[in-house]
Amino acid sequence: MPIRSRSKSIGYNARNDLVEMDLDSSSMESCDTLSSASHLGNLRSMSRGKLLKPSTKQPTKTVQNETSCMHPLPLGMRGGSHDSIELLSTRNSSLQRRQTLAAIPRLSTHIEEDEANKDTPFSREFLPPDEGKLIHSPQIVGGLQYKTSPSYRKLYKPRNSIDNANISGFRASKKLVLETMQEDAIEGHADRIKVYVRLRPMSSKEKAVGARCCVREANRREVYLTEAASESDYLRLKRLKGRYFAFDGAFPGDTSQEEIYRCSTARLVEGVLEGQNSSVFCYGATGAGKTFTMLGTPHDPGVMVLAMKDLFAKLKQRSTEQKLSVSLSYLEVYNETVRDLLSPGRALVVREDVKQGVVVAGITQYKAFSEYEVMALLQEGNLNRTTEPTRLNETSSRSHAILQVIVEYSTYVDSHLVTRIGKLSLIDLAGSERAIATDQRTLRSLEGANINRSLLALSSCISALVEGKKHIPFRNSKLTQLLKDSLGGACQTAMIANVSPSNLSFGETQNTLYWADRAKEIRTKGPLVNEEQIPGPGQDQLQLVLELQKENQQLRMQVAQLQQKVLSLESKTVAAVPAAVYDGSLAVIRSPSAALVGRSVLKENKVDSDVQPPQIKCGNTPLRTPLTLSSIKRKVLMRSPVAPCPNPALSFHSISRDHFCRKRTFWDITNSPYAKSTSRNIRSNTQVQTPSMLLQPGFLRGRPSPN
Numbered sequence: 001m002p003i004r005s006r007s008k009s010i011g012y013n014a015r016n017d018l019v020e021m022d023l024d025s026s027s028m029e030s031c032d033t034l035s036s037a038s039h040l041g042n043l044r045s046m047s048r049g050k051l052l053k054p055s056t057k058q059p060t061k062t063v064q065n066e067t068s069c070m071h072p073l074p075l076g077m078r079g080g081s082h083d084s085i086e087l088l089s090t091r092n093s094s095l096q097r098r099q100t101l102a103a104i105p106r107l108s109t110h111i112e113e114d115e116a117n118k119d120t121p122f123s124r125e126f127l128p129p130d131e132g133k134l135i136h137s138p139q140i141v142g143g144l145q146y147k148t149s150p151s152y153r154k155l156y157k158p159r160n161s162i163d164n165a166n167i168s169g170f171r172a173s174k175k176l177v178l179e180t181m182q183e184d185a186i187e188g189h190a191d192r193i194k195v196y197v198r199l200r201p202m203s204s205k206e207k208a209v210g211a212r213c214c215v216r217e218a219n220r221r222e223v224y225l226t227e228a229a230s231e232s233d234y235l236r237l238k239r240l241k242g243r244y245f246a247f248d249g250a251f252p253g254d255t256s257q258e259e260i261y262r263c264s265t266a267r268l269v270e271g272v273l274e275g276q277n278s279s280v281f282c283y284g285a286t287g288a289g290k291t292f293t294m295l296g297t298p299h300d301p302g303v304m305v306l307a308m309k310d311l312f313a314k315l316k317q318r319s320t321e322q323k324l325s326v327s328l329s330y331l332e333v334y335n336e337t338v339r340d341l342l343s344p345g346r347a348l349v350v351r352e353d354v355k356q357g358v359v360v361a362g363i364t365q366y367k368a369f370s371e372y373e374v375m376a377l378l379q380e381g382n383l384n385r386t387t388e389p390t391r392l393n394e395t396s397s398r399s400h401a402i403l404q405v406i407v408e409y410s411t412y413v414d415s416h417l418v419t420r421i422g423k424l425s426l427i428d429l430a431g432s433e434r435a436i437a438t439d440q441r442t443l444r445s446l447e448g449a450n451i452n453r454s455l456l457a458l459s460s461c462i463s464a465l466v467e468g469k470k471h472i473p474f475r476n477s478k479l480t481q482l483l484k485d486s487l488g489g490a491c492q493t494a495m496i497a498n499v500s501p502s503n504l505s506f507g508e509t510q511n512t513l514y515w516a517d518r519a520k521e522i523r524t525k526g527p528l529v530n531e532e533q534i535p536g537p538g539q540d541q542l543q544l545v546l547e548l549q550k551e552n553q554q555l556r557m558q559v560a561q562l563q564q565k566v567l568s569l570e571s572k573t574v575a576a577v578p579a580a581v582y583d584g585s586l587a588v589i590r591s592p593s594a595a596l597v598g599r600s601v602l603k604e605n606k607v608d609s610d611v612q613p614p615q616i617k618c619g620n621t622p623l624r625t626p627l628t629l630s631s632i633k634r635k636v637l638m639r640s641p642v643a644p645c646p647n648p649a650l651s652f653h654s655i656s657r658d659h660f661c662r663k664r665t666f667w668d669i670t671n672s673p674y675a676k677s678t679s680r681n682i683r684s685n686t687q688v689q690t691p692s693m694l695l696q697p698g699f700l701r702g703r704p705s706p707n
């Protein structure tokens with residue numbers, strides 16, 4: 001496990017005082033255990049969280065641990081926890097030490113002391129170690145020494161949620177994320193793609209051939225790239241120029257997987273739980289550490305595994321029992337064909353859907369109920385993934401792999417039950433490579449050409465997006481088609497650019513940094529929240545009221561329609577009776593409907609406007625308002641033409657008073673002088689018209705003159 005430069009660790013000096021030690025990174029490269037570090041360490045005693053003066057009376061004894069061996073911290077798939085910590089010592093587990101530790105139930109320890117972390121001291125909870133336990137396999141994680149003995153696991157509990165995590169620099173990473181968010185808020189760049197750069201440590205192969213470092217982390221945000229020249233080439237050394245690249249985060253080679261996850265992806269997982277779509281992808285040259293970042297190893301899991309752990313841990317806290325589903329699919333793009341990694345078979349087709357965006361037709365969606373199931377599926381998928389050894393990388397990924405997780409769950413927000421659907425895409429791209437770097441004229445070179453082609457398509461999409469072009473060539477390759485939502489859609493996206501520090505990969509590193517620098521200018525559409533409110537118990541009554549109102553409205557409509565039918569039937573019947581029964585100058589016609597219901601109709605011999613005619617009723621409901629003489633008069637006066645009619649036969653005044661005093665029927669109209677003189681046929685459908693239309697006294701008004 002690499003050790004952070006200028007980090008600190010804890011141990012005991014010869015007097016069994018608990019001490020904190022400065023660890024010199026250069027020295028630690030060859031000496032990974034605390035025992036050897038204590039040779040070099042600048043020891044300071046610690047008690048109750050305070051630094052004491054270094055002991056000058058006695059030289060610090062070297063603590064030897066013959067059985068110690070270095071192996072990665074067991075961050076296995078099943079997440080067994082490091083519940084214990086044991087400080088390295090095979091000697092003198094004396095009472096004094098135990099008493100000292102017992103008196104320090106919770107000891108805050110400053111682990112990081114580089115410039116960036118000075119103001120954010122990292123604290124971690126300690127419990128006194130179990131007594132009399134031997135140390136077998138000490139580990140140095142973020143400057144602390146761990147003992148992986150199972151008996152100690154119960155005693156040590158990290159404060160953070162993820163088990164076994166190397167959480168050194170957690171505060172620092174949190175600060176970095178907060179700073180980025182604040183800056184974005186100020187600059188209005190909240191929907192920008194976040195870009196992080198991770199340098200990998202120099203490999204043993206590179207060291208063996210005498211490679212030199214050409215890129216280094218300048219600060220937490222910047223990396224400095226310089227072309228390395230041989231030390232003897234003094235002239236060239238003077239001419240060399242470096243360049244700074246600024247990103248949302250820059251991580252040196254010894255950064256833990258956990259820190260990478262915290263800085264780059266934890267925020268996006270949170271977004272997915274809010275119902276948003278998020279994507280994280282690793283980009284870089286072959287052998288730069290993309291797969292290590294995304295997948296990691298069983299002992300040092302990467303972003304995919306940590307994201308799943310975090311996701312399930314948070315879901316357990318937030319989700320209600322009612323609805324919870326996590327479904328995932330895992331696919332690869334190999335030689336421009338899309339293949340299902342979880343159920344390998346024929347090539348799949350990528351389609352674009354208006355509602356769902358980009359979809360892969362026929363892909364298998366697996367439901368997972370715990371992170372362990374996800375790990376198992378991931379492992380199975382990785383076995384099906386195309387990886388081949390190349391000259392540069394023993395386990396080179398020859399395809400782009402995309403893990404897509406769709407989370408649907410219900411939770412309470414302000415006492416309302418809501419269902420949220422979020423999508424998380426985790427993408428491990430294949431690395432760009434030079435043909436000479438791999439193998440020429442073989443299947444590897446064909447794969448390499450396809451990888452390069454899709455990465456070229458990706459870079460042209462990035463260019464078009466940055467330049468704000470209208471047409472973005474997403475369709476140029478399967479990869480860009482699949483990344484369409486992540487790059488230009490409603491999505492929160494993070495890109496982790498992996499680079500090798502070796503000067504042998506200078507060109508690739510420069511290229512990666514260049515494209516990463518461009519990608520940080522891409523603006524996405526911003527996350528959309530897929531949230532749906534479920535009516536709670538309090539909302540039931542409101543819902544009931546609304547439903548009843550709707551039903552009431554429908555019933556009213558039905559009543560109105562029925563009334564209309566009754567009226568039209570009535571008018572038909574009226575039209576069918578040839579002569580209305582009336583008597584004298586004023587009469588209220590005998591309504592057939594009234595006759596039907598067996599009601600008597602009043603017959604008046606006298607003209608008396610004050611006498612109210614009886615209402616014609618159907619049961620208790622008045623069928624229509626009966627006309628009185630005064631109401632008819634009023635209507636006639638209002639509608640009568642001002643100019644006298646040239647034809648006296650048709651003039652308004654020539655029409656007898658009786659004409660208005662009774663209801664006009666179909667026969668009246670068809671036999672009227674107007675109808676005869678115009679020789680117009682009255683359409684049969686006139687009969688169907690409602691009585692109100694037929695009764696319009698102004699019906700004759702405005703008709704063309706018969707002459």
Ligand SMILES: Nc1ncnc2c1ncn2[C@@H]1O[C@H](COP(=O)(O)OP(=O)(O)OP(=O)(O)O)[C@@H](O)[C@H]1O
Pocket residue numbers: 199200201203253284285286287288289290291292293393395396397398429430431432498
């Ligand atoms: N941060 C790191 N710490 C320790 N080892 C690393 C780190 N990054 C990468 N490595 C090691 O470097 C080697 C190459 O890494 P990896 O396979 O992840 O590269 P890659 O970018 O995925 O390459 P390719 O594109 O060819 O698949 C691996 O052996 C890996 O263990």
